[in-house]
Amino acid sequence: MPNPKRRHSNSRTGKRRGGNQKIKRASLSVCSNCGALKLPHTVCNSCGYYKGVSVVKMEEKKGKKE
Numbered sequence: 001m002p003n004p005k006r007r008h009s010n011s012r013t014g015k016r017r018g019g020n021q022k023i024k025r026a027s028l029s030v031c032s033n034c035g036a037l038k039l040p041h042t043v044c045n046s047c048g049y050y051k052g053v054s055v056v057k058m059e060e061k062k063g064k065k066e
């Protein structure tokens, strides 16, 4: 069986991996209702709208927190 004769340096391994191992920034989308930044494919955190429909009533949410 063929085997590697020499160990690769950390630098060489890093160069190969570099493109695939980046930590990705969290992608954000803009809410169509209030314009706040939110995670895509989720209900808006500030107004409770998703796809132009009020999914979560923010009054109820506030009541539970306080």
Ligand SMILES: [Zn+2]
Pocket (backbone or CB within 6 Å): 031, 032, 033, 034, 035, 036, 044, 045, 046, 047, 048, 049
């Ligand atoms: Zn919103």
